[in-house]
Amino acid sequence: MTVKKNTASTPAPDIPYYTPAQTPPAGTTPAEAEGTNTVPTLFSPLKLRGVTLNNRFAVSPMCTYSADDGHLTDWHLVHLGSYASRGAALTIVEATAVTPNGRISPEDSGLWQDSQIAPLKRIADYVHSQGQRIGIQLAHAGRKASTYAPWHYKGAGVRDVVPVEHGGWPDNVWAPSRLAYSSTYPEPKQMTVEEIEGLVKSWADAARRSVEAGMDTIEIHAAHGYLLNQFLSPLSNKRTDKYGGSFENRTRLLVDIVKAVRANIPETMPLLVRISATEWMEWSGEESWTPDQSIRLAKLLPELGVDLLDVSSGGNDARQKIQIHPYYQVDIAAQIREALKAEGKQLLIGALGMITNAEMARSIVQEDGSLAGVQDGTVEVEGESGRKSKADLVLIARQFLKEPEFVLRVAQQLGVEVAWPLQYRRGRWPRGAQL
Structure with missing residues (x-):
């Protein structure tokens, strides 16, 4: 419910x-500018089913290895909330394990039990208070x-396995x-087969908890060599069933999980x-997961x-x-997008990887049309009629760590x-100031 307060x-x-x-909300253009050809697509809304994002920026899931037995803490509230308050339309909570043995590390986020709902709900409330949206990436780390x-990395060739005495489960890795x-x-x-079928239910249960926690969207993690990626790839999946x-x-x-x-x-x-659209193993001569x-x-x-496919x-x-x-992953996203169209x-389609500057972010999602008159900080961006966008949304990780704003x-x-944000408007940069 909305809290009533005697305030203007x-x-x-x-x-x-x-x-x-x-x-x-922060990161949105004035209402009178919406729909004009002077506002880049990057700052236009995006509708995802029943959810509308204020712009085309999403905070990509980023593991921070700071959860308490799978429960998020005030670290995550401050970390994730900082992006929402500074204009990110969608902030996606880091890879969240659907079972205890699905964590990458003992300090990973989890959603395998109901007690993990409340701290996640607290973060969702804050993000919503900023007029933005929040999602969660559900995952299983597999091998x-x-x-x-x-x-804690000790260098190449040193085993990175967490023993039981440090909270690990080296004998129960799937x-x-x-x-x-x-x-x-x-x-x-x-x-x-029984464990696989049980895992599908674990994903469904975590999805139910995500809804209860106030998530606006869910992402299924089938990339980066984690369990679902392992099943997709003929290099890691040698099953005969x-x-x-x-x-x-x-x-x-x-x-089945979808x-x-x-x-x-x-x-x-x-x-x-x-997904990981390619394993970068085409050179090996072995069958691998490829863009096709x-x-x-x-x-x-x-x-x-x-x-949306990320x-x-x-x-x-x-x-x-x-x-x-710079476009090594964006170009594959564009290839998939064109094949679908x-x-x-x-x-x-969501694109990610090495998106570190304004022009790159703008160009990835820019739809056909003129942007004459829009400035990039140093030179005028010429009209781009006929140019094809590569994706619908940019997902950014490390650049947000460097620049939450x-x-x-x-x-x-x-x-x-x-x-x-209202509270920061006195500190905004003067119009036309070069950064």
């Missing part, structure tokens, strides 16, 4: 404490579980097949999936009730050879007038 400020609605409503937080990620990772157990071998069998677990999650969330709630298989998978998702890459094989350049498939900074550099 309108309280934020449906929040269990007083804080002023952010009208309009990459029971490892230390990165600040995978589709008995293949370790590398010599420094735990030796996994091959999951039984209905969960291995053919494309249909290797994608079966993800499809169906189970969709069945346990409101019809109006958007559902996202993150990602396109094949992407074409299945709209009918399953998925609204396109990342790599992480499933320690031998990977990534061809890095060619067949009339309705699936939004990245949304506001990009707006300033592009010469776009956007709202700041």
Whole structure:
């Protein structure tokens, strides 16, 4: 309910404490500017099923290895809340394990029991008080579980396995097949069919808890070498039952989880999936997961009730050879997007990776049309009629760690007038100031 208070400020609605409503929310353009060709697509709203995002910026899930037995704490409230208050339309909570042994580290976020709902709800309330949206990435680490937080890294070749005395579970690490990620990772157990079927229910239960915690959207993590990615890949999945071998069998677990999650969330709630679009193992001569298989998978998702595909890459094989350049993942996202459009498939695409500046963020989502008159901080952006956008949403991680105000900074550099949080407006940059 909305807390009533004797004040000239309108309280934020449906929040269990007083804080002023952010009208309009940070990172949004004035109402009179909406729909004009002087505002980049980057700062236009995006509708995801029954949810509308204020702009095209999302905070990508970022593990912080700071949870207490899976429960989020005030660290996460401050960490995640800082992005929402500074204009990020969607903030996605870090990879959250659906079972205890699905955590990457003993300090990972979890949602396998009801006691983990309340601290997550507290964060959701704050994000909503800022007029923004919050999501959660549900995950299982598979053979990459029971490892230390990165600040404990001891160097190449040193085993990274957390023993029982430090809260680990090295003898209960699951995978589709008995293949370790590398010599420094735990030796996994091959999951039984019963464990696989039970995991689908765990995902459904976590989805139900996500709804109760006030999440606006859920993302299913099938990337970066974690369990669902392990099932998708013929390099890590050597099973001979209905969960291995053919494309249909290797994608079966993800499809079953998508169906189970969709069945346990409101019809109006958007559902996202993150994949590693390639393993960067084409050079090996072995069959691996490739962009062509990602396109094949992407074409299945709209009918399953998925609204956005979040396109990342790599992480499933320690031998990977990534061809890095600023658009190395964005270009694959664009390739998938074009393939979907060619067949009339309705699936939004999220792009990520090395998005560190205003011009790159703007160009990725910019729709056809002129932007003459919009400034990028130094030069005028020319009209771009006919240019194709690469994605519908940008998901940004490390740049937000460097600059929590990245949304506001990009707006300033592009010469776009956007709202700041009420409490910070006295500190905003002067119009036209060069950053």
